[in-house]
Amino acid sequence: MKNRRTILKAGLLAGGGLLFAGGNYYRQQQNARKAAGQWALFLDYSDLARATGRSLLKQTPEWQSLSVVSMLEQFLQRLQIKATSLQAMSNDELLAFLQARVRMDFIEESVVFSDGWLLSKTEAQLCVLASLSDGLDPEKT
Amino acid sequence: MFVDARQLDSGQVIDADLCIIGAGAAGITIAREYIGSSIRVALIESGGMAYDETTQSLYEGENIGLPSFDLNVNRLRYFGGTTNHWAGHCRPLDPIDFESRQWTPHSGWPINRSDLDPFYVRAQPIVGLGPYQYDDLGYWQDEIGSPALALDENRLNTVVYNQSPPTRFGPVYEKELQDAENVTVYLNANVLEIESNQDATQVTGLKLACIEGPPLSVSAQVYILATGGMENARILLLSNKTNPAGLGNNRDMVGRFFMDHLLLRPGAEISLSDPQTDYSLYSALHRVHDSQMFAILASPEGLLRREKLNNFRLHLLRRPPRYSQPLGRVFSRIDGLKEEAKQLDANPLRQKNRDVASLHLVLEPTPNPDSRIQLSSRKDLFDQQKIEVNWQTLDRDLHNARRALELAALEFGRLGLGRAYADIFGGAQRWPNNLEAGRHHCGTTRMSENEQTGVVDKNCKVHQLSNLFVAGSSVFPTIGYANPTLTIVALALRLADHTRAMLTRSSA
Numbered sequence: 001m002k003n004r005r006t007i008l009k010a011g012l013l014a015g016g017g018l019l020f021a022g023g024n025y026y027r028q029q030q031n032a033r034k035a036a037g038q039w040a041l042f043l044d045y046s047d048l049a050r051a052t053g054r055s056l057l058k059q060t061p062e063w064q065s066l067s068v069v070s071m072l073e074q075f076l077q078r079l080q081i082k083a084t085s086l087q088a089m090s091n092d093e094l095l096a097f098l099q100a101r102v103r104m105d106f107i108e109e110s111v112v113f114s115d116g117w118l119l120s121k122t123e124a125q126l127c128v129l130a131s132l133s134d135g136l137d138p139e140k141t
Numbered sequence: 142m143f144v145d146a147r148q149l150d151s152g153q154v155i156d157a158d159l160c161i162i163g164a165g166a167a168g169i170t171i172a173r174e175y176i177g178s179s180i181r182v183a184l185i186e187s188g189g190m191a192y193d194e195t196t197q198s199l200y201e202g203e204n205i206g207l208p209s210f211d212l213n214v215n216r217l218r219y220f221g222g223t224t225n226h227w228a229g230h231c232r233p234l235d236p237i238d239f240e241s242r243q244w245t246p247h248s249g250w251p252i253n254r255s256d257l258d259p260f261y262v263r264a265q266p267i268v269g270l271g272p273y274q275y276d277d278l279g280y281w282q283d284e285i286g287s288p289a290l291a292l293d294e295n296r297l298n299t300v301v302y303n304q305s306p307p308t309r310f311g312p313v314y315e316k317e318l319q320d321a322e323n324v325t326v327y328l329n330a331n332v333l334e335i336e337s338n339q340d341a342t343q344v345t346g347l348k349l350a351c352i353e354g355p356p357l358s359v360s361a362q363v364y365i366l367a368t369g370g371m372e373n374a375r376i377l378l379l380s381n382k383t384n385p386a387g388l389g390n391n392r393d394m395v396g397r398f399f400m401d402h403l404l405l406r407p408g409a410e411i412s413l414s415d416p417q418t419d420y421s422l423y424s425a426l427h428r429v430h431d432s433q434m435f436a437i438l439a440s441p442e443g444l445l446r447r448e449k450l451n452n453f454r455l456h457l458l459r460r461p462p463r464y465s466q467p468l469g470r471v472f473s474r475i476d477g478l479k480e481e482a483k484q485l486d487a488n489p490l491r492q493k494n495r496d497v498a499s500l501h502l503v504l505e506p507t508p509n510p511d512s513r514i515q516l517s518s519r520k521d522l523f524d525q526q527k528i529e530v531n532w533q534t535l536d537r538d539l540h541n542a543r544r545a546l547e548l549a550a551l552e553f554g555r556l557g558l559g560r561a562y563a564d565i566f567g568g569a570q571r572w573p574n575n576l577e578a579g580r581h582h583c584g585t586t587r588m589s590e591n592e593q594t595g596v597v598d599k600n601c602k603v604h605q606l607s608n609l610f611v612a613g614s615s616v617f618p619t620i621g622y623a624n625p626t627l628t629i630v631a632l633a634l635r636l637a638d639h640t641r642a643m644l645t646r647s648s649a
Contacts, residue, residue, distance in 0.1 A: 043474070
């Protein structure tokens with residue numbers, strides 16, 4: 001069995017690749033779902049994370065209309081990571097980006113409310129990505 | 142000495158230099174200050190030495206505003222007053238609490254915190270506390286060893302609270318008063334009316350009654366009304382022979398501006414990212430030498446000015462959560478928790494009970510003239526009108542509560558400690574169902590520069606009367622977030638000094 005870190009990196013590469021690889025729509029979506037699932041590995045309690053993501057999607061009209069590809073793009077933009085740089089980054093570096101952005105969200109009050117919870121926008125997007133990856137189990141890819 | 146007023150002769154006049162009405166924290170404090178002096182003090186108490194249901198029923202009244210509390214339960218009508226069941230939490234008001242704040246209507250005391258500072262120091266041992274060390278967290282932390290949260294002090298700071306044993310003023314100070322030659326405590330004596338001269342500018346006496354005893358009266362030079370935040374207003378309103386609006390009430394200010402701390406317990410709950418988070422400095426009571434303390438999260442002065450908020454505090458406690466899923470644990474990795482430290486429980490419902498910090502909000506209300514105590518048409522056993530309490534809040538109070546909890550949520554998120562859940566988040570237009578009153582009745586005889594804006598002056602003298610003073614939290618024009626007892630005692634000490642000087646001058 002591949003370890004979690006190896007899987008995570010592989011998935012992120014796929015996610016980065018899809019943004020400039022072109023290809024048919026179905027394949028792009030599949031890759032994006034896979035990448036979303038990999039990013040979701042930075043979360044624990046995956047069922048709860050996905051449920052939170054679904055709830056956030058329901059209450060956020062501007063996200064509802066986005067494809068998983070666009071959502072992933074927005075997320076990477078939020079992290080200020082270029083898709084092409086993903087290959088060169090370690091998981092620890094990616095996590096550090098995520099941590100820094102979430103912390104900055106709480107400083108800047110870039111937050112959302114979901115079912116009584118106050119969440120940073122970045123982690124809210126991450127939960128949404130987790131929910132969009134629903135049906136894919138990264139451990140089995 | 143103690144006298145049971147029921148044993149006195151019918152029509153007897155109690156003669157004294159100073160008459161204090163009410164033997165609670167304020168009344169007992171003032172009486173003690175006179176022990177050993179040449180001034181004769183009569184301390185008039187409605188109850189006896191212990192709880193009595195019939196006497197207690199004199200406190201019955203109605204809530205006609207926000208759902209509050211049973212008026213007959215949270216006040217106690219016997220020697221020692223409500224200190225017979227107070228919780229003992231103590232802290233002075235903040236300097237900003239005394240200011241006229243442009244963003245808080247009707248705020249501003251005619252005195253400053255510095256006027257009260259020496260009296261706070263004197264009040265400290267009276268309520269059974271150790272050194273007056275509220276500003277030096279390090280003094281306590283050096284002994285306790287628990288860490289403080291690394292808060293952004295533009296948003297929240299860690300503040301020291303003291304815990305009284307809590308001192309029950311009745312039993313603790315009974316012997317001193319018993320032994321005092323110049324102080325007489327009259328038990329079971331109820332003030333029905335404060336009588337005044339024709340133009341209601343000077344008190345001439347008190348009309349007393351006993352439940353099973355004779356009618357009595359009091360004659361003194363100076364009178365201090367110290368019967369609590371509600372009853373002070375009631376007695377003034379009932380004393381309406383010469384002024385139909387009630388004594389000191391030419392401007393319809395008596396009973397208005399009724400305030401109580403706004404409590405949400407909990408206001409928010411933090412689902413912690415790390416079950417090992419140590420917040421015991423806040424959640425536990427710490428004994429340091431002869432004192433007890435705990436820490437709270439409080440609003441920095443700069444924040445209040447910047448965001449135009451009322452003052453607030455947050456208690457951080459370990460309580461079972463109300464949320465159903467521990468969302469904070471979803472973000473443990475982002476919050477920096479290492480894999481080996483995670484100790485995840487496969488069952489989130491079981492996990493949630495371990496990983497919660499409950500935030501209890503105590504918020505300063507905005508003074509509001511429509512929040513008031515009035516006389517009702519119902520009568521007590523002396524055929525005196527009972528009170529009705531119309532407790533009201535303003536929209537800005539709800540905004541303040543929400544903002545206070547958001548700030549805490551932002552800080553816990555920024556520190557990577559967890560995520561906050563609150564009923565009030567997300568633009569709620571109404572108070573959550575768990576809104577409570579702090580049972581700190583304040584404001585009904587507020588202190589002010591003049592009679593247009595309040596009932597008593599900076600020395601707690603009723604504006605319109607020359608020899609009637611009011612003690613207790615009814616004189617607070619604003620109430621900050623601190624529990625009122627320490628301030629009640631500090632103000633009582635100040636009033637004792639003032640009236641002593643006045644009585645000494647008049648005897649000379």
